Amino acid sequence: xxxxxxxxxxxxxxxxxxxxxxxxxxxxxxxxxxxxxxxxxxxxxxxxxxxxxxxxxxxxxxxxxxxxxxxxxxxxxxxxxxxxxxxxxxxxxxxxxxxxxxxxxxxx
Amino acid sequence: xxxxxxxxxxxxxxxxxxxxxxxxxxxxxxxxxxxxxxxxxxxxxxxxxxxxxxxxxxxxxxxxxxxxxxxxxxxxxxxxxxxxxxxxxxxxxxxxxxxxxxxxxxxxxxxxxxxxx
Numbered sequence: 191x192x193x194x195x196x197x198x199x200x201x202x203x204x205x206x207x208x209x210x211x212x213x214x215x216x217x218x219x220x221x222x223x224x225x226x227x228x229x230x231x232x233x234x235x236x237x238x239x240x241x242x243x244x245x246x247x248x249x250x251x252x253x254x255x256x257x258x259x260x261x262x263x264x265x266x267x268x269x270x271x272x273x274x275x276x277x278x279x280x281x282x283x284x285x286x287x288x289x290x291x292x293x294x295x296x297x298x
Numbered sequence: 299x300x301x302x303x304x305x306x307x308x309x310x311x312x313x314x315x316x317x318x319x320x321x322x323x324x325x326x327x328x329x330x331x332x333x334x335x336x337x338x339x340x341x342x343x344x345x346x347x348x349x350x351x352x353x354x355x356x357x358x359x360x361x362x363x364x365x366x367x368x369x370x371x372x373x374x375x376x377x378x379x380x381x382x383x384x385x386x387x388x389x390x391x392x393x394x395x396x397x398x399x400x401x402x403x404x405x406x407x408x409x410x411x412x413x414x415x
Contacts, residue, residue, distance in 0.1 A: 198339075233391050233406040234342065277341065284395070285332070286404060290341040 193217060194280055196289035203268045203296045210264040211292045213278035222281035223261045225252055227274045228291060234277055237263075268296045300326045302394045304407035311382055312415055318378045319410045321392030327372035328394035332404065333365075336389045348375040382414045 195214045203209040215223075222241055226234035238245050240261055244253040251264045265272055275291040301324040311317055321331055329350045334342040346356045346367055354367035366378040375394075379386055389411050393404040 194341075231389070231409075231411070233409045235406070236403075284330070285344055285347065286342075286393075287344070288341040290339070 192289075193282075193287045194278060194289040196278060196292045198290060199293040199295075201292065201294045203265075203272075203294060205268055205270060205296055205298055207268050208264065208266050209268060209294060210262055211276070211294075212260045212262045213289050213292075214260045215280050216259070217280070217282070218256075218259060220280045220282070223252075223254060224279045224281070224286070225250075225261075225263050226277040226279060226288075228277055229274050234288075237276070265294070268294075270296050270298065272296050300324075300394070300396055300403075300405040302392065302405045302407040304392055304410050306410060307408060308411045308413075310413045310415065313383050314381055316378055316380045317382055317412060318376055319390055319392075319412075321375045321377070321394070321407050323373045323394040323396075323405070326394070326396045328375075328396060329372060330395040331369060331375040332393045332395070333367065333375075333377050334391045334393070336391060336409075342391060345377075350375075379412065382412070384414045387412055387414045 225237040227237050228234045240252045240254050249266045253262045273296045275293045277291045279286040279288045303322045305320045331348040333345045336342045345360045346354045348354045348367045348369040350369045356362045369375040391409040392407045
């Protein structure tokens with residue numbers, strides 16, 4: 191089993207709608223998690239960090255469920271510019287382990 | 299936010315040649331940098347951790363003699379792909395670690411796309 195797993199998608203979302211997707215992890219000792227956004231052929235950019243139960247930044251909400259070992263990302267009021275691949279990562283002794291990413295496509 | 303640069307952004311080379319990629323932290327010092335490789339539609343895979351002033355530590359399955367890492371200063375790490383082959387074609391991304399309070403923040407460079415013919 192992979193350390194960090196994500197549904198590859200794509201999640202096709204109408205503009206203005208809400209979309210949510212999860213990332214599961216296998217190591218219950220994991221403490222820190224991150225959501226990154228990666229555009230095609232570009233580097234990942236940090237969206238938000240998740241240390242306790244969750245985090246919220248504008249239209250984006252991340253939640254951590256330690257019992258079920260997953261983190262989620264919810265995007266409200268989707269914009270066309272939200273179309274990207276969303277990578278989750280967990281911190282493993284200072285190193286990041288990434289999932290393969292979830293593709294989100296926001297349509298007009 | 300902190301800025302990390304990579305050079306070159308794209309390189310095409312013949313099989314058997316060596317390619318050097320530079321990763322620089324432009325406005326902060328980084329004792330630790332990381333090198334990742336990403337194949338199409340796959341996750342970023344950590345190749346090695348580059349430590350200023352000491353040897354890099356490589357992840358399992360990564361050949362240290364093929365992927366040479368040098369971290370000679372607090373702002374520069376280089377990755378040299380020696381005797382490159384077509385299977386080394388990939389997107390190579392570095393990140394630099396900046397201590398930032400409760401956790402270490404990693405800032406990513408823009409990546410280098412390597413194509414080996």
